[in-house]
Structures are given as C-alpha cells and as structure tokens.
Amino acid sequence: MIRVRASQIFTHSMEDVVAAKKLLDAGTSFEETVEKYSTCPSKKNGGDLGWMPEGNLQSIMGQDISEDKLGEIIGPVHSQYGYHILRISEIEIEKIEGPFTPDLAMEEANRIFPELHSLLFKQFRIGMPVTPYKQEETINSVCKNHNVSIQSALDVLNKEFSEKNISIISCEELKKQIDAGNKPVLLDIRESWERDISKIEGSHIINAENNEHVLSSFQKNREMVLIDWKQDRSPSFQKWL
CATH class of the missing domain: 3.10.50.40 (Chitinase A; domain 3)
Incomplete structure (x- = not known):
C-alpha cells in the first residue's frame, strides 16, 4: 500500500x-x-x-x-x-506480497482467485462482473485501459487474496500429498449429483446445515481442502473455516 x-x-x-x-x-x-x-x-x-x-x-x-x-x-x-x-x-x-504481478494474464489471475473479477469491478469499476477478459489482457493492460493505478490494484488483489488465504491444489498434487502420508481434512462442498459422478474416499460432505457439526469434529489447526471442481464456490464456503 x-x-x-x-x-x-x-x-x-x-x-x-x-x-x-x-x-x-x-x-x-x-x-x-x-x-x-x-x-x-x-x-x-x-x-x-x-x-x-x-x-x-x-x-x-x-x-x-x-x-x-x-x-x-x-x-x-x-x-x-x-x-x-x-x-x-x-x-x-508498503509492499504486499502475493501472486499477482503486472504482467500476469487476467485469465490466469481469475483462475487463481475466482473473486478477482467482481473485486476489480467493485473497487475500480474495471469491466463488468460477467464480461470475460481477452486472452492477451494482463492486469497491467486492464488497469491502463481504465486509468487505474497498477500498484493500487495489485495491493487490493494481493491483500484480499492474503486475507482469504485461498490456494488452489490440483487433484494430482493432492494425491501426491496423501500418498506421502500428509492427508488433510477433505471437505466436499459439491452438489449431490456431482458427488454421484465422482468422489474422493474419506471426504466429508459439508453444507450450510451441517457445517458447525462437521467442523467441530476436527482440530482447528488441521489443514483443510475444499473439493470444488468449478473453483468458484470455495470463497463462499471459506467463511465457515
């Protein structure tokens, strides 16, 4: 900042x-x-x-x-x-550390942080919440097009990302972690029809009705992974953790 x-x-x-x-x-x-x-x-x-x-x-x-x-x-x-x-x-x-840099492609930034799109619109009126970014657009180019300070945008994004502590782990990375003996608590936030298609053994179903009961059965310092293939529901569920 x-x-x-x-x-x-x-x-x-x-x-x-x-x-x-x-x-x-x-x-x-x-x-x-x-x-x-x-x-x-x-x-x-x-x-x-x-x-x-x-x-x-x-x-x-x-x-x-x-x-x-x-x-x-x-x-x-x-x-x-x-x-x-x-x-x-x-x-x-005051430099705020985080994954967002001026030359990072907007598509990749949005993949890392699904709330990025709506956050930039809310804070700086950059783009519309439902309008996808072009493949060649970067955080820097988007800020320049909207006359927004690149440093201000990076500070907001990295600060918000840091506070939410959101990180994305692939299925392959998760499997390696489990095979190495470091198994986190797996919380499945998907719909029932999604779980019928595919599910991870040992995962726990969590929703708005049962979240307090499910979370109370685990130590607070345990690492937890939210299972969400769409990657856009996790921020809403994270408030329970």
Whole structure:
C-alpha cells in the first residue's frame, strides 16, 4: 500500500490560487504562501495534511503518485471542494506480497482467485462482473485501459487474496500429498449429483446445515481442502473455516 504526506494551499477563490502560484514561482516558500492565501485548517501547520492513503490525494490530483513527484509543486488543481496547490513531502510504500504481478494474464489471475473479477469491478469499476477478459489482457493492460493505478490494484488483489488465504491444489498434487502420508481434512462442498459422478474416499460432505457439526469434529489447526471442481464456490464456503 502507498501512503503519502502532503501539504496544500487551499482556497475557494480562483484569483487567490493564481496569485499563490505566481508567488511560489517567484521563489516564495510554500509555508509563507500557505500563510497568506490558504483557508484550510491545515494552515496552522504550514499546510501539512499529515499521512493519508494514496487514493485520497490521487482523487484530487487526477494522476498517479510516484517518488519523482516528491517536493514538486502540483497545481493549481480544481476539485469539488475548491482550488488546491499541493506539495508531496513524503511517500511510504508498503509492499504486499502475493501472486499477482503486472504482467500476469487476467485469465490466469481469475483462475487463481475466482473473486478477482467482481473485486476489480467493485473497487475500480474495471469491466463488468460477467464480461470475460481477452486472452492477451494482463492486469497491467486492464488497469491502463481504465486509468487505474497498477500498484493500487495489485495491493487490493494481493491483500484480499492474503486475507482469504485461498490456494488452489490440483487433484494430482493432492494425491501426491496423501500418498506421502500428509492427508488433510477433505471437505466436499459439491452438489449431490456431482458427488454421484465422482468422489474422493474419506471426504466429508459439508453444507450450510451441517457445517458447525462437521467442523467441530476436527482440530482447528488441521489443514483443510475444499473439493470444488468449478473453483468458484470455495470463497463462499471459506467463511465457515
């Protein structure tokens, strides 16, 4: 996640913000110009707004925030609140580890994390929840097409993925694990007709009615695997674990 610390000169007057910018261009310090023209309560702190999430400042600036903007005078910028002249004094980048990278194909990303599609739409209005991505599209290309910060999108995806702790294991990988003597608790979340077609010996049927009873019979620190060939129902069932 990216946090920024910024200062601003804020006014409702177009004439004042233009005059403030001319004063800055002439070499007057930011703090002096704040004192003369700003009407924001931050005026008493030299215009310092303190630390804030990247998105808060980005919504005013209308552009991505990067380290090359440190110390730069940005504006005047007009927002729904009034006129701003901004200066970014510090940037703090907290890298969130996860499987999502800029060049990862959207199809693969959606396979890893079935909720990705709806999450991107909810957070950034990227795509429609039911519209499939094209084969050549990557997280980076999709973000660029929608004017969304790639770092913001990656942070949201990796954070959400990490919190849900979702991982996908293939049938072959699961068999190797069981054959090696490391058998997890197998919870079958499929419909009855799906189990009639194929089932794994030793698995336990779990649903909304019996989940408390089934889970109470196992130690909480046991590894558990949800059996779901579609890979899109697991997130809904995971709230029971």
